[in-house]
Structure formats: C-alpha cells, structure tokens
Amino acid sequence: MKTLFVAPTRNAVGLTSTALGLARALERRGVRVAFFKPIAQTHETGTDDSVHFARTLLHASIPDPVPLDSAEEQLSRGQLEQLMEDVIALSRQAAQPAGSPQADVLVVEGLALGDRNGYAGSLNADLARNLEADVVLVTSLAGVTPAALADELEIVAQAYRRSDGSGLAGYMLNFVPRELDFGGLLAELRTRSRVLSSGELPLLGVIAQNAQLAEVRTLDVARYLGAELLNEGEAGLRRVTSTVVSARSVPKLAHLLTSGALVVTPGDREDVVMAASLAHQSGVPLAGLLFTSGSAPEDSIEKLCRAALTSTLPVLRVNTNSYDTASRLSRMESRVPHDDSERMERMLDYIADRVDVQLIGAKMGMGSGMTGGVPTLSAGDHERRLPPSAFRYELVQRARAANKRIVLPEGDEPRTVQAAIRCVERGIARCVLLASPDKVKAIAEGQGLTLPAALEIIDPESVRPRYVAPLVELRKSKGLSAPMAEAQLEDNVVLGTMMLSLGEVDGLVSGAVHTTANTVRPALQLIKTAPGASLVSSVFFMLMPEQVLVYGDAAINPNPNAEELADIAIQSADSALAFGITPRVAMLSYSTGESGAGEDVEKVKAATRLVQTRRPDLMVDGPLQYDAASVMSVGQQKAPGSAVAGRATVFIFPDLNTGNTTYKAVQRSAGVVAVGPMLQGLRKPVNDLSRGALVDDIVYTIALTAIQATQMESK
Structure with missing residues (x-):
C-alpha cells in the first residue's frame, strides 16, 4: 500500500477540498482509495469537515481522528511518540476496515495551518514521516508573488524530504487567476527554486479560481x-x-x-x-x-x-x-456546511479533473495501465471494483472521445435543455434539441442559463416534410401512406428516430416526459434489432456507494421466459464488460439453489443452464436470492463455493415487476443514482429516461448513448 500525505505550505490554501479531490481523482482510475484525517482540525465536538465529507461523498469507512484536545495535551507532555502510535493504529483501521481488503492508496490529510496552532507544521512533518508517506504540498498564489511562492516551496519541501532524498510526491497550486501567464509563472518558479527545476517536486495540478464553487x-x-x-x-x-x-x-x-x-x-x-x-x-x-x-x-x-x-x-x-x-x-467565510454535499461534490469533481494522477503514480513507483481506454493506476492484481466516481469519469472521457451527435426529441423540456447545455460545455456529445429555438431560449433564460453556440436546435416544423418519403419507404410493408406518415412525424420521438435511422445522428435519448413505450416503439419499428439479437432489453447502472452494479431487465420485458431471460443475462453481462465492470451474473429468484421449487424457480434454473451453455466464459449462478448474491457472508452460507454469490455485479431479475420495483426502491431509499435504462439489442442506440430523471441522470444517459454508438460501429 502507498500513502500520500497532503500538507499545506501556509494558511488558507484549500487543504481539505484538495485532499478529498485527490482521493476522488485516484478513485476514478479504479484505485482502491482510503482516506484518513489523523488529528481533528478544531476543538469542536462535531465531526471534522474532511471526515464528514469523506464518509458522505467518498463513502470511506474511516475512524474518528484523534481529538485535538487530546493531541495538544500529549504534545504538551512530551508524548509525541505515543501520539504517533495512536495515529498509526488509526491509519491501519482506515486503510483496511474490518472485513474489507486493504486499500491501494491511503490519502492522509494533515493539519491546516492557523493562527493558534504554530506546532502544526512540524507535527505534519512528523506524521508524514511516521506514516512513511509521500507528501503532496498544497499551496496557492493568493497574496504572494511568484518569487515568494518559490521560496516557500523550497523551504517547506526541506521539512518533508527524507534523508535518502525521497518523500516528495509533488505540489498542487490552488486559486490560480484564469488570466495568468502560466508559462511565465512556471519559468520564474523553476529559475528561483532548485527543488522545482530538478523535478524533485513536480506540479501535480493547477486549480483555477472558480466563482461557482464559492456560491453559498x-x-x-x-x-x-x-x-x-x-x-x-x-x-x-x-x-x-x-x-x-x-x-x-x-x-x-x-x-x-x-x-x-x-x-x-x-x-x-x-x-x-x-x-x-x-x-x-x-x-x-x-x-x-x-x-x-x-x-x-x-x-x-x-x-x-x-x-x-x-x-x-x-x-x-x-x-x-x-x-x-x-x-x-x-465577510462571510467560504467554508462548506456539512449539509451542502452538492457544493462539495462539485468542488471534488472540479479538483479531480485537474490532478495528474499518472504523474503521481510515476513518482510513487506504481505501475500504469489502461482500463476502458482511460489511463489508470494499477496498484495490485485484485479484480477491479469500479466505484461510482470512476464509472462517471470514464463515461465522460469515453463519450468525449466518441464525439457523437445525439438527438433529444424532448427539446423544450427544462431538464433536457439544462442537460444538453452541460453536455455541450463539457464536450460529452454534440446534442441536437428538437424544439422551437425561441422556446428553448426562453427556458434557458428562465433558468439563468446561456445557450452555447455549439448547441444545435432544430425546429421540427421546418424539417418534418423531408422525412415523409423515407418513413413511407421504411413502413411500406405495413401499408403506411404519406398522410399517415405526416401524422406520425408530428411526434418528435418518431422524427428523431427517423434521423437516427437515416444516419443523420448517432443516438437518441428520450423519456423525460414520454413513457417507455413512446420511446421504444418507434425504435422497434424503424431501427429494429441488431443481428443476432432475439429481443430488446434494458439495464440500469446502479451507482452504489462502493461500486457500480448492473440491474436487468427493469424496464422492457414484463415476463420473459427462460430463453428470453438467458438472452437478457448475456446482453447485460456484455454491457457490464463494455463499461469496465467485471460481470459476475446472479440469476435472481425468491429461492437460492435447491432450497425452493415452483414454476418461477424452475424458469430461473433453466435460464441459468442456458447461459452456462451458450457463454461458458461468463461467471453465472442461479437461482440466487438478492442477499445471497450481494452479501458475502450470506452468499458463503447459502451458496458455498459459488464464484458469484456475495460478489455479484450483474443482477438479472425474473420479471419486470420485480426488477422495476427493486431498482426504484434502491434508488430512492438509499439515495443511489440510477443511470439508464440503457436499451440492449437494437441496431442503433436509443435510450429511455425515467420521467423522474434528474439533470445528471440525463447527462450520463447521453454519455452512455454516445459510447454505445461507438461500440455498435466497431461491431
């Protein structure tokens, strides 16, 4: 295990957000990350800020830090070594909570420097040394000249450098003015500082000022x-x-x-x-x-x-x-309250986007690899448990690389407009809104948003006539006439599906105000199923606290038979694999193994055998109850020796009633983000939304659709 100690060079440099953002950046790359705050920052009796947000946003299971009162008392009595022993014991708990594997990287946040804790600088150095950590220094340009900053880094680096010259991972530069001549700044810093010019203390990230992150x-x-x-x-x-x-x-x-x-x-x-x-x-x-x-x-x-x-x-x-x-x-301070997780989440993602994780890996002697086309750190040979932040990050990166044109038929729906703006601004996809431009502009203004120049808005009234003849041609076997086609094209979902059918766009996302049937029916009629696919099914990517799970089918097929259930399982496993999730497929039932009988159980047993026959490369087991599939202790008891029980990543429900009810119960009760449903088995990507979808749900579904388009093209 590697340890990174995040330490400030002076007061008010954004230590907590940077430490948590660094952990988020590592987690995105599939590294198993633990977080630890050795000593509480203040004398307040409540939970420390960084501990609270690590538990809430990073879902880290970490022990409480040593209370500041206790630490100061030990220091005043000359009991530094005892304090260090207490800290090391807590660090072991943080790096490997009971019943969990050890972390690959432990991110440790030091004490922020303040007016009344003059001991904090030397204590941080002692902590870093005793934890055998590589140090990431956090500094800023606020209130200092480049020359003063170079001197500051040179002096502080000496306090953390080990006798063999190691111990420095690099530094993060915060609160950088957007208009700064950055090249000139780096040249001046390197000219003045040996530790910077030699590469011993590399720059790991530059965090530009962002007024939105300070909005209370x-x-x-x-x-x-x-x-x-x-x-x-x-x-x-x-x-x-x-x-x-x-x-x-x-x-x-x-x-x-x-x-x-x-x-x-x-x-x-x-x-x-x-x-x-x-x-x-x-x-x-x-x-x-x-x-x-x-x-x-x-x-x-x-x-x-x-x-x-x-x-x-x-x-x-x-x-x-x-x-x-x-x-x-x-004079109001910018400290993030504990109940404002949204603001801190944005802050962590903003910082994580700007951290050079590969450089950190090189400095720490960790191997580098590729996962899903995205650079990752590989700190062990364990099977990858894809955490939600890593899934979202890779989703966005791969969608950006795909650069696909995605049509949104519900172009004047407020959430859809906001999602399209975000996608265009972040380069996730080239979105096309089907709606009156004036109406879209009014909706954007009402939400205080600005429409990007690159956001494409097509007025359906101006383009419908040109799709009449192609629609008649596609449906001539069904006796469709031109007047009938004109009437069908009044539905923007049909219009968007025709654009997809003719190759004018790469994918379609709908469902914020339409039912699943409204979205899927035109796709089945005009896009049709992919070669080799016997049915269309769906999966949800469930962003659980520690990893992403796949639920199928929770949106399309009401009561699949054994053959159809096997097809759904195979499609879902392939979807999981395509998005970086190792598929361990659990065929769910109210019974585990041979403990129960009945028509429903027999259907799941038959479907499991079919999957095992058709795809011997897949890890699949069933029937399994949900707890046997998801909880290790229960799985070992009910299905000993199973490669899936207790470790399932793909959950196949026996029918739509069970699947849809379960996904919504988990989503709402546990506060889990559900991305999807993503449709499987079509020739081209069409994806449905829940009518309760949030803006983020729509953004990630658009990203899924863009990636699907690339995957389908490669096939």
Whole structure:
C-alpha cells in the first residue's frame, strides 16, 4: 500500500477540498482509495469537515481522528511518540476496515495551518514521516508573488524530504487567476527554486479560481446572519451569485435582478419589493429577498406580492440596517456546511479533473495501465471494483472521445435543455434539441442559463416534410401512406428516430416526459434489432456507494421466459464488460439453489443452464436470492463455493415487476443514482429516461448513448 500525505505550505490554501479531490481523482482510475484525517482540525465536538465529507461523498469507512484536545495535551507532555502510535493504529483501521481488503492508496490529510496552532507544521512533518508517506504540498498564489511562492516551496519541501532524498510526491497550486501567464509563472518558479527545476517536486495540478464553487446557499446566509426565515421557499437549493443592495431606484437596479441575486432592502422600499416579486413571477430564480432593519412591507404591498412572497422565493429578515448587513455578507467565510454535499461534490469533481494522477503514480513507483481506454493506476492484481466516481469519469472521457451527435426529441423540456447545455460545455456529445429555438431560449433564460453556440436546435416544423418519403419507404410493408406518415412525424420521438435511422445522428435519448413505450416503439419499428439479437432489453447502472452494479431487465420485458431471460443475462453481462465492470451474473429468484421449487424457480434454473451453455466464459449462478448474491457472508452460507454469490455485479431479475420495483426502491431509499435504462439489442442506440430523471441522470444517459454508438460501429 502507498500513502500520500497532503500538507499545506501556509494558511488558507484549500487543504481539505484538495485532499478529498485527490482521493476522488485516484478513485476514478479504479484505485482502491482510503482516506484518513489523523488529528481533528478544531476543538469542536462535531465531526471534522474532511471526515464528514469523506464518509458522505467518498463513502470511506474511516475512524474518528484523534481529538485535538487530546493531541495538544500529549504534545504538551512530551508524548509525541505515543501520539504517533495512536495515529498509526488509526491509519491501519482506515486503510483496511474490518472485513474489507486493504486499500491501494491511503490519502492522509494533515493539519491546516492557523493562527493558534504554530506546532502544526512540524507535527505534519512528523506524521508524514511516521506514516512513511509521500507528501503532496498544497499551496496557492493568493497574496504572494511568484518569487515568494518559490521560496516557500523550497523551504517547506526541506521539512518533508527524507534523508535518502525521497518523500516528495509533488505540489498542487490552488486559486490560480484564469488570466495568468502560466508559462511565465512556471519559468520564474523553476529559475528561483532548485527543488522545482530538478523535478524533485513536480506540479501535480493547477486549480483555477472558480466563482461557482464559492456560491453559498440562501440557507447558509440565513444561518450566518441569524436571520428570521419569513418564507423558507427553496432556501436550501438556491445559491447566491450576487448581492443587490437597494441604494438606488428600481430602474437603476432592475438589470441586477438576475439568477442568484440576493436582494437586500428595507421592507418599506415597496418599489424594490415589488420589483423582486415581479422578477420572481417572471421566472428569474433569485437567491432570495432579505429585509433589513427588522422591517416588513406594508400590508397592502404584502398582499399584492403574496404570490411571490409565499412561494419558492426565500424571504429573510434581520435587525441590522442594509449597510451593516451588506458588510457582514462581504465577510462571510467560504467554508462548506456539512449539509451542502452538492457544493462539495462539485468542488471534488472540479479538483479531480485537474490532478495528474499518472504523474503521481510515476513518482510513487506504481505501475500504469489502461482500463476502458482511460489511463489508470494499477496498484495490485485484485479484480477491479469500479466505484461510482470512476464509472462517471470514464463515461465522460469515453463519450468525449466518441464525439457523437445525439438527438433529444424532448427539446423544450427544462431538464433536457439544462442537460444538453452541460453536455455541450463539457464536450460529452454534440446534442441536437428538437424544439422551437425561441422556446428553448426562453427556458434557458428562465433558468439563468446561456445557450452555447455549439448547441444545435432544430425546429421540427421546418424539417418534418423531408422525412415523409423515407418513413413511407421504411413502413411500406405495413401499408403506411404519406398522410399517415405526416401524422406520425408530428411526434418528435418518431422524427428523431427517423434521423437516427437515416444516419443523420448517432443516438437518441428520450423519456423525460414520454413513457417507455413512446420511446421504444418507434425504435422497434424503424431501427429494429441488431443481428443476432432475439429481443430488446434494458439495464440500469446502479451507482452504489462502493461500486457500480448492473440491474436487468427493469424496464422492457414484463415476463420473459427462460430463453428470453438467458438472452437478457448475456446482453447485460456484455454491457457490464463494455463499461469496465467485471460481470459476475446472479440469476435472481425468491429461492437460492435447491432450497425452493415452483414454476418461477424452475424458469430461473433453466435460464441459468442456458447461459452456462451458450457463454461458458461468463461467471453465472442461479437461482440466487438478492442477499445471497450481494452479501458475502450470506452468499458463503447459502451458496458455498459459488464464484458469484456475495460478489455479484450483474443482477438479472425474473420479471419486470420485480426488477422495476427493486431498482426504484434502491434508488430512492438509499439515495443511489440510477443511470439508464440503457436499451440492449437494437441496431442503433436509443435510450429511455425515467420521467423522474434528474439533470445528471440525463447527462450520463447521453454519455452512455454516445459510447454505445461507438461500440455498435466497431461491431
């Protein structure tokens, strides 16, 4: 096992987010990562920030750190060695929790440097040495010149360098201005510092400033100011991007009432209150309305604006005047609250995108390899357990490489518009929205979004006529006439499917407002099944806390017979393999092995035998109950000697009722992201969405579709 110790060079360099982002970057590459905070950062009795987010977002099973009070007491008594023994014992627990395999890499976060812990720098060096760790230094350009930064890195590196010259993995540079001449900066740093010019301390990542990552929620503002929540609305969801103080007349500040604006005003500024209410009613998602000086609008104004003031718009009140309130807001710290996992998740992904993991691997003497076309670290010969972050990362990288054109028939659906914007901005796919351009623009503006120039919007009314003849030709055996074709093409899903059939796009994603039948029926009629496929089935990629599992079929086939169930299992196993998941196929039933009997059990037994005959290369077992398939201790008891029991990655349900109910129960009860359903067995990729799909669900389904298109082309 390798250990990385993440240490700051000075105060306020973004230590926690960088340490967690580094762990996320390693995890993405399929490395088994553990996280550890040896000593609590503060004297607070609650959970340490980094420990909380490691447990919540990295799903790491880690012990509590040594309380800061205890550590300081031991240091004051000269008991450094005892403290180190306590830390090492905890590190072993973190690296290998009970019943789990040992981690490949243990990421350790040191103490942040502050005004009252002058001992932290030397203690961090002792911790790194005792943990036999390679050190990643975290620094920033905030408040220092390049010359001062070079000196700082040179001095701090000496504290962590081992006697044999090893011990330095590299450094991360945070809070870099976007307009910086980066080449000039690196040249100046290397000229001034030997440890940088020699390559002993390589640059592992550059984290540019990003205002979006500092956006607090309206709820955080309320807590910070001790504000009274007159109307909570979406205070826990809306984020503050700007503060508008009502010092001017409404015509002079109306242009500032934009998405994310927090309007600070006395309640007796009726003109401002009405303007903010009108902006909200017009669809502008303001961060909130904050009344100062303990005031409130007159009853007549409150009644006039009640629809806005009692809706999703957060309304707050403080006793301080507007000037003092604005001054306090300007001093609000950027610490991420424990209940704002969304913001920290974005921060970790942002940092992980900018970490050079391969360089870290080279510095630590770890081998490098390739998994699914994406560079990975290989720190052992164990079978890869693909974690959710690695799955999502590889999904995006492979979709980018595919560069496919994906049509979205529900082009004016708000979630779909937002997903398409994200996909285009991140280079995931070339999205095509089927909708009126004016309507799409209005939806984007209502969400405070800007449509990228590369986002393609096609007005269905302008293109439908040219697909009439091709549709008639495709369906002539069914007696389809031109008027009938015109009527069918009024459905944008049919129109999009025709575009796919003619090769104008590479894939189709629908279902945010349409049923599965509405999405699948045109595909079966116009795209048809792939050669060798006897049916179309589906899988969900379930992003469980520790790994990605495959559920099939939970969307298409109501009651498959044994032959069909075997086909679903083989298709699902191949899909798992195509997306980097080692398939261990569990054929599910209410009975395990020979413990039960009945028609349903016999069907699963027959399907299992068919899979074993047709695909002897697959690890498959059944019938298995879900707990026997997923829990190691239960699997060993109920199906001893099975290569699948307790370790299944592909779960095949006996019917649609069971599959759909289970996936939704797991998704909603456990807070698991379910990507899909991804359809299997078609000649070209068409994928359905749940009508409850989130924007991220749509983004990842578009990425799946782009990758499928590449895979189908290669076949």
